[in-house]
Amino acid sequence: MKSAGLRFVELLSSMRFAISLLTLVSIASVVGTVLKQNEPFANYLNQFGPFWFRVFELAGLYSVYNAPWFIAIMAFLVLSTSVCIWRNAPGMLRQMSTFRENMRESSMRAMPHHAAFASALPAADALARAEGYLRSQGYVFRRAPEGALLAAKAGSANRIGYLLTHTAIVAICVGGLLDSNVPMQLKLAFGDKKPVDGGVLLSEVPATARLDADNLSFRGNTLIPEGSSSSVTVLSMGEGILVQELPFTLSLKKFHIEHYSTGQPKLFASDVIVTDRDTGKSFESRIEVNKPLIHRGIAVYQASFDDGGTRVKLSGHHLLAPQAKALAYESRIGEASELKYDGQTYRLELSTFRPINVENLSAVEGAGQGAAGKEDKDARGLFGRIRSQMGSGSEGVTKRELRNVGPSYTYKLRDAAGQAREYHNYQMPVLLEGRFVLLSGMRETPAEPFRYMRLPLDEKLELDEFLRLRAGLLDAGRRAEIARRFAKTAASNDAVSQTMRERLAESAERTLETFALRGYQAVAEFLERAVPEGEREAAAEIYLRVLQGAAWEAWQAMRAKDGLPALESSPERSRFVQDGLNAVSDSFFYGVPVYLKLDTFEEVKASVFQMTRSPGRNIVYLGCALLILGVFSMLYIRERRAWLLAGDGEAVFAMQCNRKTLDFEREFERHRDSLARLLGSG
């Protein structure tokens, strides 16, 4: 009867156990690949709903490789492999060094690869010749103490392969565990340190959440704005954080970002000054992606970048209150301020600023054009299509028009109830379908895409004329007069009776009034109520024409009020009025109807560094080297054994290989024939 302990050790070191563990590891890796790891919890909550979110959280799926069960599996894998090595290595080494010179003739003749041939030599000479031959073939050998048996072997290193690969697995896992956050978890479980909530200011982090500079292994992130410095790095522990003191202070002089003409990033680099906290000595350095800085055992990587608090000046244009003046605001990216509008107070949270946006404008430039291009492409037939793809790899058939459309900025407006809408605006005018517009996007939840409103720009590329048009459209006090002027110009012919003109004015006034309620949607609803279905389309056409004409008059009226001359009508100006109507109509659905225009900015960038101290690294490197050596010796070295028994007038030759490939067949035949010739020729 085996003892329970022995049986446990046997189970632990069994192949079956190891394979079960490896299966679990691979399942975990699949989860780690399919599910994006270490995202903010809110994203997962959104994705899975409250129930599954909780289940997955308990299973540790948001950070699989740090989940206790995963670490436990790794620990068992290390244990299992170590026990396996410990139990098998001595036997393997012994086997490697034996020659098996106690082989019996009957066993040799039972081997699949054996041959008997005539020998013309006395046994001693035959063995000596065979030795010379086998040596030339890379074999080592030994003679049996008695009798005429020669035992030879080659490729014993094959077995070392097993040992090397298994040791490599242990080394890689141990090194990996050392550099994982396991040591940190242990410290938290048995020490007096405790993470704090992520929201606090760095200066307010209590001592219990601060780790000394001599901490052995960690991995943290540090954000440093240009012109600032930091001597700590932040380790994230689930929802909380720990602050790790560094033995040096890192100051960011400048962060560089360069782009290719296609808008893809080309270079991220940080010019930094490192000041040692012990010696006070400092030096300058540059950190790039793939070129970390290594100082006092800590590697500093360029991980990402961010805004470091760009200063912006904004002007707020009220889109629905016609007479309101633009208001000026000053703020910084990452800060919140108050915005008062219409008696309400909103919290303005400026979240991002991007100085460069390269966009593919050909996708926007008139959908009709794109469709025509596609037809054209197909019309040329198969050979035409193939021909169009021949040539250099520099560009495709569909032309892409990449253009830098300038800075963009994102902000949230949060009302008193905490409801927030997010806005994404471009600072510079963008040329779309031949006209310059300002783009402003809005969305109600982060899950939606932004819906963009296009604010048309006037001939001076300013918003002024649009704001005038909008004021005219929405000003109830002027509506009657505008309608009258519209009726007068639209029906200037004397033949038109006064009553006709009055009716036209009346309907223009009503159209303006309806439009001022909720744009086109209000007009459509009105038509639905007032006009029978069959006539609606025709009526809509007339209403739109009236609206367009009245809008023109509204615009001119506002210009006159500001002491500006009336404009000659032209197709471009009609398009402008049309675009203006669209924008005003959209602005009813803009949430908080304030357009925040970016007037000037002063950019401050920030660099995000990843800082690691990973003493397990060298163990992992060693493990990798062992793994490569081991894999190659297992795959490419074949262990072969050969025996030659010289008898009276006959010799028996036999071979064995741990892997019966065709190469081995051929080798056996070669040795058999060569030896038969050598021994047979006397």
Added chain:
Amino acid sequence: MELAHPQSAAPQPTPGEPASLLKRLGWFDWLYAAVLALGAAYALQRFGAFMDVYEKAILVCSVPTFVWMGWAWKPFRALLLGAFALSLFSIWLYRGELARADQAFLLKYLISSQSAILWMCALYFAATATYWVGLLSRSAFALSTGTGLTWSATLMGLVGLLTRWYESYLIGPDVGHIPVSNLYEVFVLFSLITALLYLHYERRYATRQMGAFVLLVISAAIGFLLWYTFEREAHQIQPLVPALQSWWMKIHVPANFVGYGAFALAAMVAFAYLLAARGILASRLPSLEVLDDVMYKSIAVGFAFFTVATILGALWAGPRACAARCWPGGRWSACWSPPSPSWA
């Protein structure tokens, strides 16, 4: 114990045993080695200023690697020299101007990168069909035509990649990079490597019938490549994002694709094995032992290269490492999906 050395057993090559590699080299072997060495020396002297020490090391090490490959596997010499010659011709035709791709006839229809790659596609398809005809009709002629077509396809693919490398520098000196940086380029590489591994085994085992099966997986890759070209226009040369700007890529990616190629080959041979073991096509295919041996060898190659490549990748990534990069859904795939800015 004392070992005697009788004269007659002195180590001398016996018939049936291959003489050592060096002794079997002919003049063409030395010419081949000299061309490679001189080419590398010229590149170092002319462009050395633009390379860092690792890139120089890779260039220098590639010479003995390719020399050894050519010496051990003779047809490889002609392939490599042919590909270099055609690519240099293509570069000469370009005269430093990208627009010449549409003006020079030979560039437009033969040896600009896209044209050469399309030729490669067509030739691999033709080779697949020919191998199948040969297999089914037991025609040795068709089978050897299949071999010829596979070699030509491989040559064109190699020319395509080499020319593409040059074209990337014509787009802009800062854009230029080795063409192993996105899914399109590595699919070409995959086809080439799978074909080369196959051609090697074909010669070594003196049997062409496996070609029908191996070329199927290459055809599947080509099918994807064509879809990717015509529907997605993914063949456009893209500049390298900062994470890829490193000499690691030059070894990490090719090593991975040697692994993929070898595994794909093994899988197709295994498929043939399963058929033959059930008696399907058995009389037309090589013996099960041969199929098994090819499978074993190519899995060994795949395993070794995958180990090396994965370790290289992990070292490259440093502390950013996390598991399972090799799956298309993994984090690294971000580096090879085409960019898609969108608003409208």
